[in-house]
Amino acid sequence: MGFDLDEDQKQLRDLAHDFAEKEIRPKAPFHDETGDWPKELLHKAYDLGLVNVHIPAEYGGLGLGALNGCILEEEMGWGCTGIATAITANSLAQAPVILAGSTEQKKKWLTPFSSEHLISAYAVTEPGAGSDVAAIQTTAVRKGDKYVLNGQKMWITGAGHANWFFVLAKTDKEAGHKGMSAFVVPRDVKGLSVGKKENNMGQRASDTRGMAFEDVEIDAANLLGKEGDGFVIAMKAFDHTRPLVAAAGVGLARAAMENAVLYAAERKAFGRPIWQHEGVGFMIADMASDIEAARLLTWKAAHQIDNNKRNTLNAAYAKRFTADMAMRVAIDAVQVFGGNGFNKEYPAEKLMRDAKIFQIYEGTSQIQRVIIARELFAK
Ligand SMILES: Cc1cc2nc3c(=O)[nH]c(=O)nc-3n(C[C@H](O)[C@H](O)[C@H](O)COP(=O)(O)OP(=O)(O)OC[C@H]3O[C@@H](n4cnc5c(N)ncnc54)[C@H](O)[C@@H]3O)c2cc1C
Structure with a gap:
């Protein structure tokens, strides 16, 4: 090792x-x-x-x-x-x-x-179903060599620019998560519409939108796997992408910590740089050790993928720990900056706004705990 x-x-x-x-x-x-x-x-x-x-x-x-x-x-x-x-x-x-x-x-x-810079987007969440993926309402009905899709999606990252979408829809409404199927839907199909860009609190460069499918016909050949495989496919994808999300959270926390270190070395209070006051120095010490821990969890979850091991538990550890850590570190960085932390001329407030989404997308921090508990008790 x-x-x-x-x-x-x-x-x-x-x-x-x-x-x-x-x-x-x-x-x-x-x-x-x-x-x-x-x-x-x-x-x-x-x-x-x-x-x-x-x-x-x-x-x-x-x-x-x-x-x-x-x-x-x-x-x-x-x-x-x-x-x-x-x-x-x-x-x-x-x-x-x-x-x-x-x-x-x-x-x-x-x-x-x-050969071309194309964009793809993952469309699972709906206005009425986020954490509870099995509650989605979008349907896909087989008609000959086509499927006809109807429904809505919400919060789809990259939707405004995507050339194609991964879409989860119900092919059997009575069968819960076993009635879900996965499709690739090209952007230029009739009946697919994309909403306005959402005005989000943070990560504002990223594009998130709602979408609607109104009698959208796609080739049956766009079904991934078999009918009923959709839920498992969508969840396996998360095992592969949660380490990536966690890694971005580590990067954000590192940026927040570095800014806090620079500021705490410059800014003086009571005759000395503020980092020399234990209340500030310890906050930064916690940031540094938590970032290191988050990176190791993230790398382990990724290492398991590269070694063909099931990583559901470790991906959830990494996503949960890193999301909560990035939020905490970003809030503490604002604190280290004092009044300046609350001001847009300084870097800390943007990092705090950007950090929040890590606890929400790709499965909230609560849902990561649900996964962790379920995995542990399944053993
Ligand atoms: C900026 C942004 C980008 C996104 N990008 C995408 C994307 O590209 N594709 C996509 O498909 N989705 C995307 N999402 C959607 C995101 O994954 C969902 O918002 C998220 O899964 C939470 O779902 P929800 O918003 O419906 O909240 P809800 O599921 O309604 O949850 C509300 C609250 O209840 C809690 N909760 C729910 N169930 C439980 C439980 N069993 N135990 C404990 N607590 C629970 C949640 O943790 C949360 O705090 C994005 C969202 C945002 C904001």
């Missing part, structure tokens, strides 16, 4: 760090202020090979593996998690195709990403 990165991983990290420092950070305040989707930055990240890194080599991707993906993601999250989420949203939609698609489906839906 080793904890050190090899030379290739260090190069990967440095490439992503450089991009985060020179490209993401200077533009992050503009995208946070305006909510403008960072199209140019996404193109640059694509040209540098920082997007779609997990698509297997036989389908035109880099096939970098989960741990390497996390190393990249931490650096981009350090730059700005709103922009990192916009860059990485593809991964969540592609994961079900990588995990459950046939060779033809993988060729059709994944290979084009190697």
Whole structure:
């Protein structure tokens, strides 16, 4: 067992760090202020090979593996998690195709990403069903060699720009989660509409929207796996993407801590730098040790994927711990900055707003605990 990165991983990290420092950070305040989707930055990240890194080599991707993906993601999250989420949203939609698609489906839906900067989005949540995925209402009815979809989705990251969507729908309304099926839905189908960009508290560079399906016809060949496999496919995808989300949270917390350290070394109160007051110094000590712990949990969950081990429990550990840790660290960073922490001229308040979503998307912190308890008691 080793904890050190090899030379290739260090190069990967440095490439992503450089991009985060020179490209993401200077533009992050503009995208946070305006909510403008960072199209140019996404193109640059694509040209540098920082997007779609997990698509297997036989389908035109880099096939970098989960741990390497996390190393990249931490650096981009350090730059700005709103922009990192916009860059990485593809991964969540592609994961079900990588995990459950046939060779033809993988060729059709994944290979084009190697020659063009395309966007894909993961559409599971609905206005009436988020944590309780089995309660979704969108239906898909088989008609000959087509499926006809009706329903609504909500909070879909990248929906405004996606070329195709991973969609979960009910093919049997009476069968609970066993009645759910997974589809790839191209954007340009008749009856599919996408709503306005949501005006969110944080990660404002990322695009989230509602969607509606009104008698949307898609080829039956777009069904992933068999009818009834959808729930399991969607959940397995989360096992693969939660470590990535956790890695972005580690990056955010690192950024908050670094800002707190710089500020606490400069700012004086009662005749000395504030970090020398135990109340402040200990807050920063906790930040540093929690970040280290979160990274190790994240890397372990990713390492399990790379070694073909089931990682449901570790992915939930990593997502839960990191989300709650990033929120705590960001709040404490605001505290270290005092009044300046409450002001938009300083970096801490944006980090605090951006951190909150880690406790909500890809399964809330409560749902991660539900998964952890269920896994433990199943044993
Ligand atoms: C910015 C953003 C981006 C998103 N991107 C996507 C995306 O790309 N694709 C997608 O499909 N979805 C996406 N989501 C949706 C996200 O995954 C859901 O918001 C999340 O799963 C919570 O669902 P909900 O909002 O319906 O809350 P609810 O499920 O209504 O939960 C409300 C509260 O109740 C708690 N709760 C619910 N059930 C339990 C329980 N059993 N035990 C304890 N507490 C419980 C929750 O933890 C939460 O605190 C996104 C959301 C946001 C805000």
